[in-house]
Structure formats: C-alpha cells, structure tokens
Amino acid sequence: MAGVIQPTVDVVLPCLDEAEALPWVLERIPPGWRALVVDNGSTDGSAEIARSLGATVVPESRRGFGAACHAGLVAATADVVCFCDCDASLDPGLLTGFVQKLEAGDDLVLGRRRPKSRGVWPAHARAGNRVLSHLVRRRTGVRLRDLGPLRAARREALLKLDLTDRRSGYPLEMVVRAADEGWRIREVDVPYLPRSGKSKVTGTWRGTFQAVMDMRKVLAR
Incomplete structure (x- = not known):
C-alpha cells in the first residue's frame, strides 16, 4: 500500500499473560523493526499494554506455543522474521x-541460552533440553546444544517448511525441517536472564515432561 513503510524485520513475541514483562521486552526491539505480540488468550491486559506501547497485536485463540509462533509468522510481512519469548528472559x-x-x-540462527545466575534455568528443563539436543543430532547430524526460542530466519523460507506442530514441538520441528532442507544453521551464545513470572512450559516438571513429549512426537514423524 502506498505510503506504508514496511518493517525491515518482524519480531514474533508469543504472549500469554506477560503484562509485567512486556514494557521491558518492547523497549528493546531495535528501531525500524516491528513487534508482533501474539496474544494467546491473556487475561491480564497484555494485549492492551502491547498496543499502548506501539506493538502490533495478533490474536490467536488456539492455545499452544506453536500456535502463537505460527500465527505471528503468518502475520509477518518483513523479509526476515525473528522469534523471542515475551517473559524478559x-x-x-x-x-x-x-x-x-x-x-x-546463514539460513537459521539460534540462540544458545547461557544462564546469568543460579536458578534461572531449572535442572529438569536443562536435562530435557540436553536429551532433545542429542536426539536432534542423531536425527539430523546438526550439533546443537540448545533448542531455545531466540531465533531468526527469512520469512518465505520458513513458510515453505510447512510447519504443522502447534504445541511445544514447534521450535524443534523448525530445526529438523530446516536441516532436512540443507539449511545452514548457526548457534550463538546469548545471556539467559531471570524471567518475569512463572514459566508456562519449563517452570515445572510436568510442563517440561509435556514439552519433551511434544518434541519426541515431532522426531517420530
């Protein structure tokens, strides 16, 4: 559309009740980039806060990390799409x-989380991540040490991967399908900070177990 300035990069921020963390996250979006806050059913006013801070809010009623991420990817228009958790970690x-x-x-860049203080990354979550990283290496030959949510790739290429998982397996499915397509995948260290609020996925043994099960299903397909 004439007169509309397209963002150079879209940043997808899956969001479920992250009102406390949103200001910190959104003020760190680089100039010229667009924040796509995907509201996954928040009840704490997250969507309203995001709009007031200049973000574009994308509603996604279907619960699930993958559902939120993919809704953001579909809504993106920039050539490059990044993903980041919305919890200030x-x-x-x-x-x-x-x-x-x-x-x-490079075709896909992933952040390897390096905790900046004790207790940031619970032991059960680290253990689940190590198991999955090993399984990915066996399945694809790609040597990764983390399957973290901070990542970047080109939008059209991501859409062509035809990702189908809508739960916790979405990040792993992205890596597996990218590897199968011969993408150049790079992992870089990033500081992992204490998150705001309680994790919906890895904050408990049950959440971590469910995430691992979701990802094992992806590997089995």
Missing part, C-alpha cells in the same frame, strides 16, 4: 546480530 536487542549472520549467508 531474553533480550530481543540481541537479534540484530542474528540478522547480520543471515545477511552473511
């Missing part, structure tokens, strides 16, 4: 370096 400003690596020839 990861700084979206770090994504500028990810985009530079895409421009240098």
